[in-house]
Amino acid sequence: MVGTRGVPARYGGFETAVEEIGRRLVAAGHEVTVYCRGERHGDEYLGMRLVYLPAIEKKVAETLSHTGFSVLHAFREKIGRDGADVALVFNAANAPLLPVLRTLRIPVATHVDGLEWKRTKWSGAGQRYYRAAEALAVRWSDALIADARGIQDYYRERFGAESVFIAYGAPILERPDVAKLTEAGYAPGEYHLVVARFEPENHVHLAIEGYRRSSATRPLVVVGSAPYADEYTARLKALAGDDPRITFLGGVWDQDLLDSLYAGALSYVHGHSVGGTNPSLLRAMGAGAPVLAYDVNFNREVLGEDAGRFFGDAASLAAEIEAAEADPGRAADRGAAARKRAAERYVWDDVAAAYERLCADLAARRLTRKALRRR
Template identity: 40%
Template sequence: MKIAIIGSRGYPYVYSGYETLVKELSERLVNRGVSVTVYCHKALFLERPTEVNGIKLVYLPSIETKILSQFVHSFLSVIHACFTDVDVIFAVNSANGPFGIITKLFRKKTAINVDGMEWLRPKWKGLGSRYFYFASWLATKLYDQIVNDSEEMRKTYLDLFNKDSVVIAYGANIRKSEQPGLIEKWGLTPNGYYLIVGRLIPDNNADLIVEGFHKTSSKRKLVIVGDVPYKDEYSLKIKAMADRDARLLFTGYVTNQNELAELYHNAFAYFHGHEFGGTNPTMLKAMAYGSCILALDTRFNREMLQDDKFGLFFSKNEDSIAALILDIESMPVESQRMKYASSKGITARYTWDHVAEQYIEVFNKLRPQRKK
């Protein structure tokens, strides 16, 4: 079986949830005898080997702007893949919905992981929001199989587009703290800080969490890991908050995975403010790394944490966040209990091996039966 994967930045370029999915899935597919080709953004790779870890790599150019980069690259990738002998084209990101027209013309079997409700994200205002809604709707008409990453997102697609989908969550690898000293580079000590991890975009609500924290008299720090790869008012406004609260620490991107793991392991609690989307890879890491999780109260976060079994929730306002900080600091034993319990939420559903097996099942059902 031959699979082509489009819509990510490439392999092994681990940058966000989609790239992590492509990496973990591709490696496991190859180990199970599947031929995998991943399409990569040429500009992101100084070295361009044609194959890494048994995964075939194709590097194509794009127009490198915030809006056009992924769209143009995916368009070129689909065209290229349609002229190959791959059995199934697997796309990630609902923005690639319109390209199903091309695969239909070439009679290529397709699957698409549509991710979350991109049309609701504040960064896609006006035309961008309308495009994502249209592209998501079009994906349900043109692709052979829709994949969602949570039951709640499956319900959303049923309600909005009258289209059922296969639910395949993201995965995570459980690990324990091995090098706690790695956090010392930021002047941090175990349990001496709260943690936020994610892009500095409005729907991740880092500004709200910072404002809620600012209202407290906590002696701990608030560490914000992440940034955006461009300058905008929102990210600059959040980072400027450090000028009025010395307890705030912005690390920028942390690309060393051992350092990032230790930041999770040693935090007093992890704040998850992501508002839209289904199974969130950042939350999965917090669970797998044994964090005490404080999450925005959404149906997606409740599904992941099995309501309050593996986390506590706050409402979308500063006072709720401040009150939760006061509560958790008055219950240090409860914080430790939640740390111990959170990794138990990584059930078989959230393991990469199980994720890979589910995708293989989808691809096998789609691939054309070759004549003997």
């Protein structure tokens, strides 16, 4: 499993997927190697073998450089012994390195993620690179993995390429740790919540603008940060101004506290717009949070029509926040519907089983580049 920060999962959706899928593949009897970067956590985790390699710590080079070291390591292992039967590569940005794996005759599935070229942090050359990388992923992968139907549609329409749909799983939280909330100074149902990496396409700025336009009396708690995002972070702080109702908690790495924040929110404002099936949204749903989501096809796909409300601008978000405060019972009912939907449709055991079938098909050469392309 190549192309992420590795495990334990402490950063984003890809890392969570690697941990949840990898541990289940190990339990099913498979040997799993995860390439990691950053802080070391031993040579094994939940049965997965961990290989730590360096990365160039620059925004434009970090992921690709680490994957480059990873495929070279895989090359040496393949020469020295049997090596891997299948490679799961996360992020289409790593596509230029796929020919190394193909040279080793290792079948490759690429999890293409969302529409990275739409992220504002990639301007000019960065956007061109990501769009080119998508085409290379189609050309050099034996299979593409899409975590949302909207991503499937994009690759089919743009490249004439088929993909395997495998969504993420959602953690289902039945009994939140209320004591964690109390320690942090919050009470269930008494605050609105934003959890997001600070990037413009996650619309944290819109969440703050909408909240400030509302007549809300309960505070807005903003959880998040981002590397390489000082300018956007400063913009968010300026938008909040001296409004005493808005609190920035920064990154919350205590996962029990984060779960409790989701579960206790009167509303969870989800502004993500380009990432397919978003793990933060699934986590909020699994915790029973009443979701107010930015109105794009990915969010509607995950929430359906009854498990959330949608906004497109500051005015519509302000109205939804006010509605949640006016009728918290109805908001709680939406949260319960969201948790039920997550428990039925986004199950990690099912996700891992789908990955296992995919790997078996790749190892048996039932999936090839020829099958990937329709024309």
